[in-house]
Amino acid sequence: MPRKLCVSFTKLRLTSHQLRVETGRYASNRTPHNERYCLICNSIDLEDEYHFLLICNMYTDIRRKYINKYYYENPSVLKFIELVQSKDATVLNNLCKYVYKAFEKRVNVVNVVNM
């Protein structure tokens, strides 16, 4: 697997990412935890790892390509945990591709919004 895909997935697992659930902790951008909504899809969902992987409609096209619909149709925290802890090489490989491409898309959307 290319290193850049591993790095993206590792950042997600270590919460070393730019999702609002984390950036809302920063002093300069401090937001109460329950108000760290996803600004990418303008929903009232928290922008956390669960939302990013299985819910956010901004990444639906990427999700359909790389994640089995079992996980995102009727999603649950249990399915989320099952997915991120998978030992199946194909599932993990595709999950890493999803995370990389979704983070890439997120950066582009955030850059357009901030212009």
Ligand SMILES: [Zn+2]
């Ligand atoms: Zn969203």
